[in-house]
Amino acid sequence: MINVSLVTISTNELHYLKEFYRTLMKYEKDSNFELIIIDNASTDGTSKWFEAKKNENIKVIRNRKKQGFAFNNNVGIKRSQGRYVLIINPDIIFIEPILRKLVNYMDKNQKVGLTATKLLNFDGTLQRSARRFYNYSTLFIRRSPILATFLKKSSINKSHLYYDINMNRIFYPHWVLGAFMMVRRELFTKIGFIDERFRLYFEDVDFCRRIWENNCKISYFPHTKVIHLYNRESDTKNIFKGFRFKKGAQIHFRSMIKYLLKYHLSLGKKIIGSIGSRGE
Numbered sequence: 001m002i003n004v005s006l007v008t009i010s011t012n013e014l015h016y017l018k019e020f021y022r023t024l025m026k027y028e029k030d031s032n033f034e035l036i037i038i039d040n041a042s043t044d045g046t047s048k049w050f051e052a053k054k055n056e057n058i059k060v061i062r063n064r065k066k067q068g069f070a071f072n073n074n075v076g077i078k079r080s081q082g083r084y085v086l087i088i089n090p091d092i093i094f095i096e097p098i099l100r101k102l103v104n105y106m107d108k109n110q111k112v113g114l115t116a117t118k119l120l121n122f123d124g125t126l127q128r129s130a131r132r133f134y135n136y137s138t139l140f141i142r143r144s145p146i147l148a149t150f151l152k153k154s155s156i157n158k159s160h161l162y163y164d165i166n167m168n169r170i171f172y173p174h175w176v177l178g179a180f181m182m183v184r185r186e187l188f189t190k191i192g193f194i195d196e197r198f199r200l201y202f203e204d205v206d207f208c209r210r211i212w213e214n215n216c217k218i219s220y221f222p223h224t225k226v227i228h229l230y231n232r233e234s235d236t237k238n239i240f241k242g243f244r245f246k247k248g249a250q251i252h253f254r255s256m257i258k259y260l261l262k263y264h265l266s267l268g269k270k271i272i273g274s275i276g277s278r279g280e
Helices: 014-028 046-051 069-079 099-108 136-142 155-160 185-191 203-213 247-262
Strands: 004-010 033-039 058-062 084-088 092-094 112-120 180-184 217-228
Touching: 004 014, 004 069, 004 099, 014 033, 014 046, 014 092, 033 046, 033 069, 046 058, 058 069, 069 084, 084 099, 084 185, 099 112, 099 180, 099 217, 112 203, 136 155, 180 185, 185 203, 203 217, 203 247
Parallel strands: 004 033, 004 084, 033 058, 112 217
Antiparallel strands: 084 180, 092 217, 112 180
C-alpha cells in the first residue's frame, strides 16, 4: 500500500510546480508515495508538463472550470490511495527527505490526526505556520489592514503565533496553515472532508477545529522542514486601501463570516483548553 498521497493544486502555478517536483524527486524518489495534481483550469500547460513525465506515481486531474481550495483538495483526497494524505501547496520546495520521518512519527502516535512540518521562508528564517484559535482581539488586529501593521509585534499577536513556544520541539497547536497538512486517512471517515463552503481561507482553521472536537490531536513536528514561498494574497502594502480593494482580503473576510456563522460566533479556543498551548 502507498504510504503517502501528496495532493496539490495548480491554478497556473507550473512555475512553482517545476521546482516542487524537481526537489520532491531529488529527496523522495525512494519513498513510497503518489502525487496527485489538481489542474484548476490552468492555461500554462500544467497537465501536459506532468503527463509528459510518464511517471506512474503521478495522477493529473483536470478541472474544466476553476474551483475552490476545499473542493479541489477533496477531489484529490477521494482519488488518493495512501495511508496518509499530505495536503501541500505547489510553492513548497523540498530541502531534505521528510516523508519517511513523518510517516514513522504518525505510525507511533496514533492520537495524532494531523501533523505539520516546520516551514521556512526562502531565506531560511522560520515561518510562523502554527496558530492559536482566534479570539476577537486577534481577529480584529490581524484582519484590520491598519492595526495589523501597527500591532504586528503586540503581545496579542505574538501569542496567536506561538512566540511563547519553543518551535524546535514537538507541540500541539490549535491549528496550522493549510500549506502542509499530513492527515491520517481514517480521519476523513471520522470527521468528513474539508468544508467546501470555505472557497479559500479558514478551511484550515475549520478542519483543525473538527479534529480537536473529535478527540484527535494536531501536531507540529519540527524535526523535518521545507521551504514555503508563501504568497500572502490577503495581505496588502497599502494599509489604507488594501482591505477594500484587494481580492484576497475580501475572500478572507467572507470566509471569516462563514466560520463565525457556522459556529454561532464561537471561535473555538475553549475546545482544547491548555493542550494546544503547551503540548504534552
